[in-house]
Amino acid sequence: MSKLITTDDLDDLAVGAAILGTGGGGDPYIGKLMARAAIEAHGPVTLMALDELPDDFGIVACGAMGAPTILIEKIPSGEEMGRALDLYVRYTGRTLDALIPFEAGGINSTIPIMAAAKLGLPVIDADGMGRAFPQLEMETFNVYGVPAGPVAIADERGNTGIIEVKSAAKSEWLARGLTIRMGGQAYIANYGMDGATCRRVSVPGTMSLAFGIGRTVREAKAQHRDVLTSLIDFFAGTHYEEARIVASGKIVDVARGVKNGWSVGTVTIHPFQRGAEPVRIQIQNENLVAEQGDEVLAIVPDLICILDLDTGEAITTERLRYGQRVNVLAVRVPPIMRTPEALAVFGPKAFGLDQPYRPLGLVA
Amino acid sequence: MSKLITTDDLDDLAVGAAILGTGGGGDPYIGKLMARAAIEAHGPVTLMALDELPDDFGIVACGAMGAPTILIEKIPSGEEMGRALDLYVRYTGRTLDALIPFEAGGINSTIPIMAAAKLGLPVIDADGMGRAFPQLEMETFNVYGVPAGPVAIADERGNTGIIEVKSAAKSEWLARGLTIRMGGQAYIANYGMDGATCRRVSVPGTMSLAFGIGRTVREAKAQHRDVLTSLIDFFAGTHYEEARIVASGKIVDVARGVKNGWSVGTVTIHPFQRGAEPVRIQIQNENLVAEQGDEVLAIVPDLICILDLDTGEAITTERLRYGQRVNVLAVRVPPIMRTPEALAVFGPKAFGLDQPYRPLGLVA
Missing domain, CATH: 2.40.390.10 (CV3147-like)
Incomplete structure (x- = not known):
C-alpha cells in the first residue's frame, strides 16, 4: 500500500536522513525546507514500495553532488534538480514515471521528494546507497549492472551538462570535475532504469527506514525513553x-x-x-x-x-x-x-x- | 572559387598554422598526420570562402582544447573530433553543412580538415580567433554575438559531454574543467551558426593565410631568399x-x-x-x-x-x-x-x- 508524504512527515524524515547520512549527505535542514515548499505548492507525494513498481516504469535516480561544507553557504535555487531531470529526459528520450533517491541520507532523501512534488511523480521507497556515500559510482545500481551514464547535471545559475561515460568511476570523475567548477555543489540525474531492474538493484525500504528512525527519536523523547536504546531496538526490527x-x-x-x-x-x-x-x-x-x-x-x-x-x-x-x-x-x-x-x-x-x-x- | 585541400597542401598548412599559433595551438605536426590519413582515406576537402557561403548553411566550429605540452604525449585516437560533432548535431538537432576552425593556429587548423574529410563536408576559409588564443570565449564569434553553448566535448577514450552555459566565459570554465579531468586534452564542437552569421562574425581568409605563410617560407628557402623578409612582404599583401x-x-x-x-x-x-x-x-x-x-x-x-x-x-x-x-x-x-x-x-x-x-x- 502506498503512503503519501505530507509536510507533517518531513521533520521525522530529516532526523532519519541525518542519521543515514553518517555525517555526510548534506544538511537535511535545507532539503526539508525545499521539500516543504514544494509539497505546500503542489500537494503530497506518493511513496511507492519496490514491490508495487510496474516492470515497465521509467525510473531515474537523482540528488545533489558536492561537499556538504559548501552546501550550507551555497543555497540551492530550487530549480536545478528539475533542470537536470528535464535535461536527462530530453537527452535520453526516456519516460519518467518515478524518481528514486540515489542516496538515502542527508539532503538527498528530501531533494527527490521536492522534485517529485513539482513533477507530480511518485518517489520510490528505496535508494542506491542504503546510506550516504561520497562518490557517484558507490551505488548498488552500479554494483548490480545499471550503467551510470548519461549523467545530467545542473547548477543554481542555469548552467547544465550531460556526460556520457565508459565506466561508473569515470561518471564520478567527470561529474565531480563539473561540480567543482559549478562552485562545489550541483544536482544530478542518472542511472535511468525500468521498474523490474530497479527492484533487483536497489536497497529496499530506505525512505521508510528514514521516516522510522525519525519517528523513533521523536517518540522516545516525548515518552522520556532513552533515544539510543529505542534506536537500537528499532534497527533490530529492520533489514x-x-x-x-x-x-x-x-x-x-x-x-x-x-x-x-x-x-x-x-x-x-x-x-x-x-x-x-x-x-x-x-x-x-x-x-x-x-x-x-x-x-x-x-x-x-x-x-x-x-x-x-x-x-x-x-x-x-x-x-x-x-x-x-x-x-x-x-x-x-x-x-x-x-x-x-x-x-x-x-x-x-x-x-x-x-x-x-x-x-x-x-x-x- | 573554391579550392580543394589535398595532402600536398598539408606541409605548407602546418608551417603556417605554427606561425599563426604564436607559440600555442598545439604542435601542428600531429594534426598534419591526422589530416593526411583522413584525406588519403576519404579524398580532398573543399575550402569554401566566406563570400561563397549560402546564408542558410548550418555551421559548427570545432577543434582541440587543452595544454599543448600535454598533447605531445597524449596522442589523439582520431575519432574524438567526430564524436563531439556527432553529439553536437544529435543534441541540438542542427544540420551540419560545413565546419569552421574555432582557431587558426597549431593543431586547430588541421583538426577541422581531418573531421571534414571524414564527414564529406567543406571547411570554411575563416576562423574565430585569427590566430591561436588560450580560452574558448576569446572568439570573434563570441565578440559579435554567437552564443558559445551548447558545447560538445569528447576524449580519446569515448567519454563525452554536452554543456549548456549562461555565458561564453562559463563555457571556457566548465569545458576546461572537463578537459582537465579528461587528461588535459579534449575535442570540442560549439558556436553553431548559419552562413549569414558566419560571414559577419568570422576572421576571413585565415586558412588561405596559413597556406600562404607556409608557401612563402617554402619558396623563400627553395630560392635562397631571406625567409623573414619574404614573410614580412607576404603579410603586407594580406589584411x-x-x-x-x-x-x-x-x-x-x-x-x-x-x-x-x-x-x-x-x-x-x-x-x-x-x-x-x-x-x-x-x-x-x-x-x-x-x-x-x-x-x-x-x-x-x-x-x-x-x-x-x-x-x-x-x-x-x-x-x-x-x-x-x-x-x-x-x-x-x-x-x-x-x-x-x-x-x-x-x-x-x-x-x-x-x-x-x-x-x-x-x-x-
Missing part, C-alpha cells in the same frame, strides 16, 4: 538488524578541509570512560572508519553516526565542533550491500583503507 | 598588413609549467645586439607580450611568433629550449580583432596584463 554504541565521549579535535571537492578530515573523541584510548573517525564527506588504538570499532560500508549526547540527533561533518558530547552509533548494512561485488565498489579498499571489512556484530 | 622582427637572439631561460590546464611560463631571450637588455615573453599557451626593459615590443592580440633563426619555422611553447637562436616576429591583427568589443574579450586586460594594447606599427 539493517544490528546497531550498537561503539563510543561515548567529548570531541577534542576536528581536522577538516575541502579536498578534490569533498569534505575530508579526522575527528578525535575522548571517551568518558576513564583511561580509555581516544577514538578517531576518518571522514570523506561521510564517516569512514572509527578506531580506538589498533581496534576497528566500525568500518565502511557499515554506518558510523555521531549523535548529540542530549538530543540523539546526528551531527553532520560540517557541524562538528570541539567540546561536543556525543555517542557514536554504528549500524550494520543489509546483505545486498555486503556481497563481494558491493564491497569491491564501496568497501574499505575503495576508500584507500587497509583495514578489512568486518560486518558489525558478525564473527568473521 | 594583417604589418609584420616586423622585434627581437633576435639566444634563448637563455625557459620557465614553464602546467597551471589550471594551460601551459604557462616566461621565456627570456638574450639579444645578439651587444649591450641590449634581455627580451622577456610571457606565455599562456600562446605568447602574450614581448618586453624589453620597460618597452612593450608587441602585445596580445597582435601575434608574437618565436621563429628558428635558421629555418624560419615557428617553435611552439612546449619545444622552447635553452640555447635556441631565434627571431621574434610580431604581426598586427586585422581590424575585426581590434575593435573595443574585441579587445574587451581578448586584449591585454583579458589576460590580466596591465600594459595597454598598441597595434603594431600604428601610432596610438
Whole structure:
C-alpha cells in the first residue's frame, strides 16, 4: 500500500536522513525546507514500495553532488534538480514515471521528494546507497549492472551538462570535475532504469527506514525513553538488524578541509570512560572508519553516526565542533550491500583503507 | 572559387598554422598526420570562402582544447573530433553543412580538415580567433554575438559531454574543467551558426593565410631568399598588413609549467645586439607580450611568433629550449580583432596584463 508524504512527515524524515547520512549527505535542514515548499505548492507525494513498481516504469535516480561544507553557504535555487531531470529526459528520450533517491541520507532523501512534488511523480521507497556515500559510482545500481551514464547535471545559475561515460568511476570523475567548477555543489540525474531492474538493484525500504528512525527519536523523547536504546531496538526490527554504541565521549579535535571537492578530515573523541584510548573517525564527506588504538570499532560500508549526547540527533561533518558530547552509533548494512561485488565498489579498499571489512556484530 | 585541400597542401598548412599559433595551438605536426590519413582515406576537402557561403548553411566550429605540452604525449585516437560533432548535431538537432576552425593556429587548423574529410563536408576559409588564443570565449564569434553553448566535448577514450552555459566565459570554465579531468586534452564542437552569421562574425581568409605563410617560407628557402623578409612582404599583401622582427637572439631561460590546464611560463631571450637588455615573453599557451626593459615590443592580440633563426619555422611553447637562436616576429591583427568589443574579450586586460594594447606599427 502506498503512503503519501505530507509536510507533517518531513521533520521525522530529516532526523532519519541525518542519521543515514553518517555525517555526510548534506544538511537535511535545507532539503526539508525545499521539500516543504514544494509539497505546500503542489500537494503530497506518493511513496511507492519496490514491490508495487510496474516492470515497465521509467525510473531515474537523482540528488545533489558536492561537499556538504559548501552546501550550507551555497543555497540551492530550487530549480536545478528539475533542470537536470528535464535535461536527462530530453537527452535520453526516456519516460519518467518515478524518481528514486540515489542516496538515502542527508539532503538527498528530501531533494527527490521536492522534485517529485513539482513533477507530480511518485518517489520510490528505496535508494542506491542504503546510506550516504561520497562518490557517484558507490551505488548498488552500479554494483548490480545499471550503467551510470548519461549523467545530467545542473547548477543554481542555469548552467547544465550531460556526460556520457565508459565506466561508473569515470561518471564520478567527470561529474565531480563539473561540480567543482559549478562552485562545489550541483544536482544530478542518472542511472535511468525500468521498474523490474530497479527492484533487483536497489536497497529496499530506505525512505521508510528514514521516516522510522525519525519517528523513533521523536517518540522516545516525548515518552522520556532513552533515544539510543529505542534506536537500537528499532534497527533490530529492520533489514539493517544490528546497531550498537561503539563510543561515548567529548570531541577534542576536528581536522577538516575541502579536498578534490569533498569534505575530508579526522575527528578525535575522548571517551568518558576513564583511561580509555581516544577514538578517531576518518571522514570523506561521510564517516569512514572509527578506531580506538589498533581496534576497528566500525568500518565502511557499515554506518558510523555521531549523535548529540542530549538530543540523539546526528551531527553532520560540517557541524562538528570541539567540546561536543556525543555517542557514536554504528549500524550494520543489509546483505545486498555486503556481497563481494558491493564491497569491491564501496568497501574499505575503495576508500584507500587497509583495514578489512568486518560486518558489525558478525564473527568473521 | 573554391579550392580543394589535398595532402600536398598539408606541409605548407602546418608551417603556417605554427606561425599563426604564436607559440600555442598545439604542435601542428600531429594534426598534419591526422589530416593526411583522413584525406588519403576519404579524398580532398573543399575550402569554401566566406563570400561563397549560402546564408542558410548550418555551421559548427570545432577543434582541440587543452595544454599543448600535454598533447605531445597524449596522442589523439582520431575519432574524438567526430564524436563531439556527432553529439553536437544529435543534441541540438542542427544540420551540419560545413565546419569552421574555432582557431587558426597549431593543431586547430588541421583538426577541422581531418573531421571534414571524414564527414564529406567543406571547411570554411575563416576562423574565430585569427590566430591561436588560450580560452574558448576569446572568439570573434563570441565578440559579435554567437552564443558559445551548447558545447560538445569528447576524449580519446569515448567519454563525452554536452554543456549548456549562461555565458561564453562559463563555457571556457566548465569545458576546461572537463578537459582537465579528461587528461588535459579534449575535442570540442560549439558556436553553431548559419552562413549569414558566419560571414559577419568570422576572421576571413585565415586558412588561405596559413597556406600562404607556409608557401612563402617554402619558396623563400627553395630560392635562397631571406625567409623573414619574404614573410614580412607576404603579410603586407594580406589584411594583417604589418609584420616586423622585434627581437633576435639566444634563448637563455625557459620557465614553464602546467597551471589550471594551460601551459604557462616566461621565456627570456638574450639579444645578439651587444649591450641590449634581455627580451622577456610571457606565455599562456600562446605568447602574450614581448618586453624589453620597460618597452612593450608587441602585445596580445597582435601575434608574437618565436621563429628558428635558421629555418624560419615557428617553435611552439612546449619545444622552447635553452640555447635556441631565434627571431621574434610580431604581426598586427586585422581590424575585426581590434575593435573595443574585441579587445574587451581578448586584449591585454583579458589576460590580466596591465600594459595597454598598441597595434603594431600604428601610432596610438
